[in-house]
Amino acid sequence: MNAVKPMVLVTGGAGYIGSHTLIALAEANYDFIVYDNLCNSSKESLNRVEKIIGKSIKFQEGDIRDADCLERLFTTYNIDSVIHFAGLKAVGESVEKPIEYFDNNVNGTLVLLSVMKKYNCKQIVFSSSATVYGDPATTPIKEDFPLSATNPYGRSKLFIEEILRDVFVSDNEFKIVLLRYFNPVGSHSSGTIGEDPNGIPNNLMPFIAQTAVGKRECLSVFGGDYDTKDGTGVRDYIHVVDLALGHVKALDYFTSETSISPDETRVPFPKTNPLTVNLGTGNGYSVLDMLKAFERASEKKVAYKIVPRRAGDIAKCFADPSYAKKMLDWEAKKSIDEMCEDSWRWQENNPDGYQNPT
Numbered sequence: 001m002n003a004v005k006p007m008v009l010v011t012g013g014a015g016y017i018g019s020h021t022l023i024a025l026a027e028a029n030y031d032f033i034v035y036d037n038l039c040n041s042s043k044e045s046l047n048r049v050e051k052i053i054g055k056s057i058k059f060q061e062g063d064i065r066d067a068d069c070l071e072r073l074f075t076t077y078n079i080d081s082v083i084h085f086a087g088l089k090a091v092g093e094s095v096e097k098p099i100e101y102f103d104n105n106v107n108g109t110l111v112l113l114s115v116m117k118k119y120n121c122k123q124i125v126f127s128s129s130a131t132v133y134g135d136p137a138t139t140p141i142k143e144d145f146p147l148s149a150t151n152p153y154g155r156s157k158l159f160i161e162e163i164l165r166d167v168f169v170s171d172n173e174f175k176i177v178l179l180r181y182f183n184p185v186g187s188h189s190s191g192t193i194g195e196d197p198n199g200i201p202n203n204l205m206p207f208i209a210q211t212a213v214g215k216r217e218c219l220s221v222f223g224g225d226y227d228t229k230d231g232t233g234v235r236d237y238i239h240v241v242d243l244a245l246g247h248v249k250a251l252d253y254f255t256s257e258t259s260i261s262p263d264e265t266r267v268p269f270p271k272t273n274p275l276t277v278n279l280g281t282g283n284g285y286s287v288l289d290m291l292k293a294f295e296r297a298s299e300k301k302v303a304y305k306i307v308p309r310r311a312g313d314i315a316k317c318f319a320d321p322s323y324a325k326k327m328l329d330w331e332a333k334k335s336i337d338e339m340c341e342d343s344w345r346w347q348e349n350n351p352d353g354y355q356n357p358t
């Protein structure tokens with residue numbers, strides 16, 4: 001059996017991606033503590049992860065802007081690295097509440113970084129997003145494409161990336177990985193944890209799933225006239241379990257000086273910038289592709305209608321994931337059929353998400 005590795009602080013670990021990552025961490029024998037203010041999640045997700053991993057989870061309820069609470073954690077535990085998921089993520093809400101978004105996401109990250117520095121914890125994996133590429137001129141998207149943002153949520157990610165680049169330059173002991181997620185979907189194969197949006201889902205997959213289970217009547221497909229194969233928007237949907245494994249690979253990077261590329265060549269890590277990688281599959285699927293795949297998986301008909309485009313949406317967004325393969329030896333493995341099957345298992349077993357647990 002492997003020796004237990006040092007403690008990882010997982011901010012936002014009760015949320016959708018965080019809860020799946022806890023399982024990957026446990027399987028890789030990382031010890032961790034979850035820090036979350038539960039503003040967009042429920043403690044029930046952690047109870048369910050405990051059942052999956054077969055052990056109890058250390059959890060502290062708290063806000064990343066609360067330096068005192070964070071300091072108590074750093075004095076209690078020997079925290080050696082941080083995976084930083086905590087943040088608000090609804091694009092539309094961010095347009096209505098920019099101050100709250102910048103305070104929570106940007107200010108929260110600054111508080112976290114100051115406490116980390118004070119306790120000499122200098123390893124952080126940050127949840128960034130493909131949204132930092134704005135409307136890319138071409139696809140697939142590579143990490144060196146120009147960056148921009150079209151809404152306060154996206155700008156908060158961009159600002160945090162810039163802050164982390166400056167921190168990296170200022171202190172050569174800092175090890176930083178920026179993970180730019182494409183469109184996370186799916187659930188753990190147990191069907192006991194998954195995405196549990198508040199109210200009407202903004203994102204495609206939970207909306208399709210709720211329509212299939214009978215909670216919504218009809219999917220509105222935003223735009224049928226894009227320059228794509230069937231006129232609907234194209235995205236790079238990635239199974240959340242694959243995404244979770246990317247975080248373990250990022251932590252493994254902290255313990256190695258070089259990455260191991262598939263051809264066994266030792267690749268030095270970048271010296272001038274944080275390691276920045278896309279986490280996507282490299283495949284672009286349209287809204288109608290996803291709808292059909294979900295119908296196959298659920299054996300349900302999903303009613304839909306084409307409606308005008310949603311403001312701010314782009315036609316196509318999918319990753320070139322080759323740099324993640326080269327630097328982290330990570331690649332997505334799961335198909336859209338698995339994404340839809342797992343998403344359906346979660347939805348069918350938990351029509352009310354984490355409410356009314358059975």
Ligand code: NAD
Nearest residue numbers: 012015016017036037038039040041063064086087127129
């Ligand atoms: P989520 O809302 O399910 O999880 C975020 C967690 O952070 C929640 O548990 C929430 O309670 C917690 N949180 C928020 N603000 C906090 C604060 N101030 N202090 C402590 N905890 C706080 O979201 P998710 O989908 O799991 O996303 C995780 C991260 O990945 C976010 O930073 C998000 O912006 C980023 N991301 C998500 C997507 C996506 O489509 N899901 C895509 C790209 C990037």
Ligand code: UFG
Nearest residue numbers: 129130131181182183202203204207220221222233287313
């Ligand atoms: N869509 C619909 N109907 C819906 C919801 C979505 O047709 O009810 C379409 C959108 O127009 C788009 C595609 O489905 O073409 C995907 O939309 P999502 O809202 O699921 O995802 P986005 O690509 O718009 O954005 C998501 C996150 C962002 C993140 C981005 C990149 O919401 O926060 O992925 O990671 F930045």
